[in-house]
Amino acid sequence: MVRESNIIQIIGETEYARLRKIRCLLVGAGGIGSELLKDLILMNFGEISVVDLDTIDLSNLNRQFLFRQKDIKKSKSSVAVKAVEHCNNSKLQAYQGNIMDTKEFPLHWFDQFDILFNALDNLAARRYVNKISQFLKKPLIESGTAGFDGYIQPIIPGQSECFDCTSKETPKTYPVCTIRSTPSQPVHCVVWAKDFLFNQLFNDLSEGEGQEGETSKDWGSDDVDEIKRIQEESQELKELQDIVRSGDMKRVTRMLEKLFVEDIAKLLKIENLWKNGRTKPVALAKENLEGEYDETLLLSVDQVGTLEEQIAEFINSSKRLMKRLIGAEANAQGIEFDKDDEDTLRFVSSASNIRSLIFGIPVQSIFDIKKIAGNIIPAVASTNGIIAGLSSLISLRVLQLLPETKDKGVLDINMAFTSKASNISNDRYLSNPKLARPNCKCVVCSRVLRGVVKMSDDGLKEITLGGLVEELRGKYDFPEDISLMDTQDQRLLIDYDFDDLQGKTLGEMGLKEGSVLLFSDEMDEDQIRKPIELYLSMGQERLVLPDLPAEYIEGQTPVREEEEPSEISANADANDGVIILDDDLPEDNQLGDKRPLDSGDDADRKRVKIGDNDDGDDDDDNDDVIELD
Amino acid sequence: MNNENKLSSDEIALYDRQIRLWGMAAQARMRSTQVLLIGIGAIGQEIAKNIVLSGIGQLTLLDDRILTEEDLGSQFFVSKNEVSMKRLEAAGPRIADLNPRVTLHVDTDKLRAKNDEYFSKFDLIVGTELIPADASWLNDATRRLNIPLYITGSNGLSAYCFIDLIQFDSQDTKLQSQIPTKLGKVSKNRTITNIEIKEDSNNNDKKQEIITTRHIYKSFSELLKTFTFEGLHRRQIKRMSNMVPLTLALLTIPEELNNEQLTIDQLKEYTLKVCNQGGLLKDILRDESIEQMVRQRNIEFSPVAAIMGGAVAQDVINILGKKQSPLNNFIVFDGITLDMPIYEL
């Protein structure tokens, strides 16, 4: 008996020989990634490349079992690969980098793999790898966990649903007035303390408040007085900003007075707010502000603390932050909220709790506030173990390595999500629906054709936008009215009434390896050509356009992602009550949202997302800022 | 929580992500528990990994086997140059290294050398890779001593777990729906014994129900003697994975037949008996499945071990923290369809 005897019993000699040649890409070496690496190695896959951007953090060690205390701050992918050496029989390669970096990981780099495994923690990267899998027609096993909830979804391009075929959970947002005037839950106060107060005081160093987007805000009220008060309050914050930047520690109590006495008094004057029996806030009393406070107080993280203690925490953390701002460098950059930065966390926690006390809302420990403010998703080893096990196991079916299912089609393969642990069912540990066909409305896999354009550096320098459009129109036999868009930043490059840029070369337009162009039929007809997404891949030839079939879709209706209820989204992203704002998210309605270059319409493109942070590679330090307005 | 049971700030930082799942009190409680894990093969190592990471107080590993070349294909915590050492001597140090806060004991005695006095030290026992006779013998002891027991094992692409918590009261909290939960029997082995209504602190117009459910269990030998699938939906019976009756057949087949010489016909004979006793449809049985089970009998496979080991460890951690409803009382995993039903047998 030898090491491989078990797997040979399961898949057979011939398939085992194939398995030894399979090259896997594992994206993420965090919670699921650590477990997947273990499983793939024990299964004796031929080659495994592991990509992760992150370094190891203390809070990873409860589940990312390849890492130890001594590894903290080191690269996840390389530590992971070293930690499996003792039992490894595969060719391993570790990369520390962002999978979306087209310089380090151009499209042709992905082409070397036979299968992609997503072990990610954020929506943007998941969508990106999903698109790559669609461009290259490579199978992808998508997975995710949050607490006891988890799912796996095998994706076989062209044959089964892609990651974007079902809409992902919509973000939870709060109306401005709830946050600024009428909070009723701890989370409202945390959002106020973190996004409004902390950001304005310590991070927003620009002079003068921008007025953009004021009209499009969800105020949650049409009370003119209230909206006016909120706007005035923002202006008045200038005074507090000055205090913060003055470094004059004696003026810290003035901040308390303004925020927790004067602002509350003004709020109480807007009678409409308190008409329907809503509990009125009670401003802090004078003696609260003037009393002695403990200059050395540091509440323990699981302590709730009294009002006096919260005030002391507020003053102490404000002073520490002000000291940091005095340093010239920090002053220029401001201080960003970071849940692992004690001073910022304690400031937000105490400010939020003082506000809660004023509004009669339960006070929370620093530990609890850290979760809300830092968008922390619970995570545990067992769920990751189960999900990684399912992911690696189902890869055998996707790669057609299981003799029992040799003659079964793609739509006989199962996806899976936790059922018992997610309180969905008492009589199934997992739910295991079969894969569905691609959603015919999905703009990622169905409402678009995809191909790779090969181009040389010379081509980039010489070919103009107009020239490229002519080539495209000729090759694919598109009609007169077309549009060409750079999907990276939703830039319209050319269409029937915007041709200012047609003399510019592709290079001048900033197109490069990894740029994705969208070429669309804009005729006003019932049947129009299916849009084509073209990936720019740099090579030797001046310009090679891919062969693509001529397919049609219904015209008129703008192509955009349909909001359809997802059967699995409840589990996939089961973390509710967390709000994050991620500026870097690709817009999902990219096909319906074309704007001319430099249209200056960039104002309110911020999107608030929920569930965009789970236990894939635990990148919970991404700069997600809680949304306020 | 008294001071002795309070978590240190280091512990809070290390266990942060899971404390957010089960709370500080459960995390602190886990620190004072002792678990015995018998068998440190593929599933055993997965269970050990998960519960050591979770931060339980003390874990004892009991295994007398020698590490083989074959073990290297499905067990993570061992290495090639350790072949022919005691398996536990190879895997023990790597498992201990996962979490220095957990006290790990290794014991290379035979299971049958142990007695009630030994078992009585533990709050919970997990047996893996046990032959049915040993499972029954162990279960008799845990019943005498009133200790929760999990018995788990795998056969290639499939795996199973038997659970005997004797009697267990769980508490689940859920938002009250239109139709309030009622007291009384909810299934063969579960009865709701108490419902407490609580205001939702985050949402004033919603009420929460704290539901106490009493779970009743059977011993391993009684389950094998008396199991029946009565009460299942016709559809559930029709689409039942072949792995369910096949697993039960392997557990009930006489010990002298359960070896490398086991034939397809022999296994089929016992599987038909299982169908008879359990009220299952004989025509769901496929010859390929029987052949698969004969070929893969007792074979360890890492992804399957990870899945069942994860499920068992999660339930162990769950009941040590006394949280949600535990498993009750027999689960089977089918690695081809990813089907994983839970049966109250």
Ligand SMILES: [Zn+2]
């Ligand atoms: Zn799709």
